Amino acid sequence: MIETIATNPYTDQKMGTAGLRKKIAIAMQPNYIENFLQSIFNTIPNLEEKSFLVGGDGRYFNKTAIQKIIKIAAANHVKKLYIGQNGLVSTPAGSCIILKNKLDGGLILTASHNPGGINGDFGLKYSTSTGGQCQPHESQAILEQTLKIKEYKISDSPDLDLSHLGVFHCEETEIEVIDPYTDYIKMMEGIFDFNQLHSLLTSEFRFVFDAMNGVTGPYAKRIFEEILGAPQGSVLNATPKEDFGGLHPDPNLIYAKTLVDLMYSDNAPDFSAANDGDGDRNMILGSHFFICPSDSLAILTDNYRLIPAYKDGIYGVAKSAATSMAVKRVADTLKIGFYEVPTGWKYFVNLMDSKRITFCGEESFGTGAAHIREKDGIWAVLFWLSIIAATHKTVKQIALEHWQKYGRSYFLRNDFEGIEQSVADKLMSELEQRLPQLSNKQFGRFTVSTAYPFVYNDPVDNTSTQNGLIVHFTDGSRIVYRLSGTGTNGATLRTYIERYVTGDIDEDPNKMLQELCAVSREISNVTALTGKEQPDIIT
Ligand code: G16
Numbered sequence: 001m002i003e004t005i006a007t008n009p010y011t012d013q014k015m016g017t018a019g020l021r022k023k024i025a026i027a028m029q030p031n032y033i034e035n036f037l038q039s040i041f042n043t044i045p046n047l048e049e050k051s052f053l054v055g056g057d058g059r060y061f062n063k064t065a066i067q068k069i070i071k072i073a074a075a076n077h078v079k080k081l082y083i084g085q086n087g088l089v090s091t092p093a094g095s096c097i098i099l100k101n102k103l104d105g106g107l108i109l110t111a112s113h114n115p116g117g118i119n120g121d122f123g124l125k126y127s128t129s130t131g132g133q134c135q136p137h138e139s140q141a142i143l144e145q146t147l148k149i150k151e152y153k154i155s156d157s158p159d160l161d162l163s164h165l166g167v168f169h170c171e172e173t174e175i176e177v178i179d180p181y182t183d184y185i186k187m188m189e190g191i192f193d194f195n196q197l198h199s200l201l202t203s204e205f206r207f208v209f210d211a212m213n214g215v216t217g218p219y220a221k222r223i224f225e226e227i228l229g230a231p232q233g234s235v236l237n238a239t240p241k242e243d244f245g246g247l248h249p250d251p252n253l254i255y256a257k258t259l260v261d262l263m264y265s266d267n268a269p270d271f272s273a274a275n276d277g278d279g280d281r282n283m284i285l286g287s288h289f290f291i292c293p294s295d296s297l298a299i300l301t302d303n304y305r306l307i308p309a310y311k312d313g314i315y316g317v318a319k320s321a322a323t324s325m326a327v328k329r330v331a332d333t334l335k336i337g338f339y340e341v342p343t344g345w346k347y348f349v350n351l352m353d354s355k356r357i358t359f360c361g362e363e364s365f366g367t368g369a370a371h372i373r374e375k376d377g378i379w380a381v382l383f384w385l386s387i388i389a390a391t392h393k394t395v396k397q398i399a400l401e402h403w404q405k406y407g408r409s410y411f412l413r414n415d416f417e418g419i420e421q422s423v424a425d426k427l428m429s430e431l432e433q434r435l436p437q438l439s440n441k442q443f444g445r446f447t448v449s450t451a452y453p454f455v456y457n458d459p460v461d462n463t464s465t466q467n468g469l470i471v472h473f474t475d476g477s478r479i480v481y482r483l484s485g486t487g488t489n490g491a492t493l494r495t496y497i498e499r500y501v502t503g504d505i506d507e508d509p510n511k512m513l514q515e516l517c518a519v520s521r522e523i524s525n526v527t528a529l530t531g532k533e534q535p536d537i538i539t
Pocket of ligand 1: 018111112280281343344345346364366483484485486487494
């Protein structure tokens, strides 16, 4: 039976850079998820003709939320839901499944790299038939619904068992529990030379992949161990856990510390990688060597010819404004298009759909290509392994040779976390007002050339988005300031610091950027406004 439940709007359901992200305690409030789901469905016409994918990274509360999705979708007469077995689907595999099966969209349950468990975060991304997250005008329409919602519809059917593949029904809605791995693995086999990769991973080459107890564990086990022949046990933390085993599933030098320690030990393997909770972010490490994500995008782009799917040529490349300029130098050399977009993967989607770009990436450990409309952690790992297999070089050699050719953009991100929202807003608005006065101003050995708010004019749909503030220096250095759109604990000020050098390419970024980091704090006035002398996290 379908029930109509009276409800009151929640006023905090604006979607950030990656969908709705909230503390579990907030998401578990009565009617909270229900309101949000009904608000999404209210914006989609002809639901009785629509099919959606449902699944996520296996975090706490996903199972409960998936049962609610089934019942609310059924009460709204959705034609069909495809649900990953046990509620699991990685973000990139979700995009692949939506595109391959021509679905009308997806509800992907993940707070990405944010912690899980009962005290962690909950997240929900609404993807459209593009395979990517909804565009800003679509999330705005959903927000407007959340602010005026008065009732939602829900079926009172019992919960469905999602552990078995098969076709079931809830009211008139067909529910198919699917294998969430096969389509994605086939897609990877179509992009890379799996024979070449098999030879590498069955050789002396020592490889480790850390799934951080997130959803990529079962994907990585199948791909790296079962298909490509890496020794059993090469995939660490391979079982998805509701609390990620207490880990913060964010693949960076701080949160993937055990892996980093291994890679800097005497027993370091040749190569390792980690993915985040939902499998869209990646970190690449060589023996005693870390690849900064901005460099990873540049290096992959420079080596596109080594990959079967790209050997005949690529369209352009794009990066978020906060990401270093390294890939621009490659794009200029290759004479391919280059685009700079606001932070948020959704901004790449129009560029891919209009064949302006093939590759894109962000400093926040996201790299990807036009095979899907999300960033793709395992794709990035397979790409790196393919370069190594083809060139027989180490990760470090590949990076050093790249910097010898192009120069190096030393890059660090300084995060000031847990700032009161009003203070963070004040900091950004005051800084924005001061930007015009910064031109020609000298800070130690750095002189500002221009400073302005970053505004992106989408060449496809002509929308305009402002995100972040950029300060350029005469030597090619840059500082970018923006507030995080994915945090759930107050506001986070992100400061991205970049310095371009052609001589000293093998130095410690902390040393090379020490002075510029101090300049970034001076310009933002962060210490006076927040009391913080140093960032909370440096990546
Ligand atoms: C999400 C988006 C990314 C974006 C990141 C930024 O990542 O998908 O495109 O770079 O947020 O986060 P913030 O606004 O906190 O800097 P993910 O991996 O969380 O989905």
